[in-house]
Amino acid sequence: MYYYLFEPVYGQTAKRWQNRFKEKLVNAGIAGESVVPSPARMIDELIQMGLDKGLSTTIAVGGDLFINKVASSLIYYSVSRQRDKIVLGAVPTDSPSYFQKYLPNLKDELLIDVLRARYLLIVPTAFVQPNKFLLCPATISRDNSFSCTLKTPHYQADLSTTLLTLEPTGSIRAKGVRPGWGLRWLLQLFTARRPVFNGNESLFRVDSAELTCEEILPITLRSEVIAKTPIIFRSMPGLLHLIVDRSKVEDEQ
C-alpha cells in the first residue's frame, strides 16, 4: 500500500492541483494513505508513523527539496529499523526538476502510470553528517572565493572556490574563480569548437571525505540550509530504490 506525503502548499491553484491529483490516484487504483506535514506533525514523525503501520512504499509529492527531505527521513528511520529494502516514489512539482533524469515526463497521468508500474532503480545517495541524506546535489557558495580543505583517507586537497557542489554520487565539484574577461577568453567563446576546460574547475570522486572551510559556511539544497561546515561527506550507494520510468531501468540493464 502506498503512503503519500504531499508538500504543504499555499494558494488555491496549488491546492486544486493536489485535490485533482488525489482523485486521479483513486481512479488509477493506487490511492493509499495521504498525509500533509504540518508544524504539529513534521516529516520525521509522519515517516515513522508510516513505517510503524508497515506501509511498504512512500511517495513524496512536491518540489525537489521536499522529496529530498522525505527521502532523507525515510532512509534514516528505515536504516535504524534495519529494513532491508527502502522504496521511494517521487512526484516532482518543480519545473525543471532534478528527478527528470529518472522521470522524463512530468505529466500527471504518466507519473501515475510510473507509480502503478513500479519499476525500481537503485539510485545514488550520499550522507552528510550528522543525519542528512542527499538525493539531489547540495551546494556551498559565496560571491567571494573561499578556501577549503578536502581530506580523504588517501589525500588532502587545498583549494579555493566560489561554488562547491556535493553530489549524491559521491562527487565533489569545485568551481574556481572565472578568468578575467580578457581578449583570449572572448576569442575562445567564438572560435572553440568544443567547450574548452579552463582548468579552474575540479572534480573529486570520493567514498568518504572531510570538508573544512576557512569559516563556517552553510550547505544549501534548493536555497534551504541543510547543514554547515565542517562536515563529513560520504557516498552511500545501494540504499534507496526509486520508482522510475521503465526506460531508465532498461537503460541501466
Add this chain to the structure above:
Amino acid sequence: MIKQSAGAGTVVGSNVKLQGTLKDIESIVIHGQLEGELSSEQSILIAENAQVKGPVSGEVVTVAGTVKGSIEAKSKLEILPTGRVNGSVVTKELIVQAGAVINGKVAMVEGKNDKNDLATKDLYGLSIKEDGKTIPKGSQKVETELEYELE
C-alpha cells in the same frame, strides 16, 4: 590549451594543491599541483602549468606540465612541447614533441604489456632501439639522457 572531453574521473583544478595518493579507475586530469603518487587505470593528462612530484602510472600518459618523478605508461607516453619530465620513464610507446624535455632513464617495453615483463627487466639492461639499432642487453649499463629542443 589542452582540450578535455567530458567524463574525466578526477580533475584537479589549477587552484588546487593536493598531497597524498590520488588513484582513480577512470581518467585523471591535473591542472594544479600534486605531491604524491598519481595512478589511473585509464589516461592521465598533466596539463600545462601543472606540477606533479611523485610517481605517475597510467595506461596512457600525456605530459604538458612538469613531472618530477618516474612515469610508467602501459600503452603510451606523450610529452608535449611544454612538458618537462625529471625522472625515469617506462613505456611501450613514446612520443616526444619538439620542445619537450626529459631528464632521466628511458626504458621501452616491447611486445605485450605484461607486468611480469617489466618486473624482470633491469632498467640498466633493457635493450633500447636507437636509430634502428638495438643495443644488446647486458653489454653495458644503459643510461640514456634525452633532451629535445626546439629545432
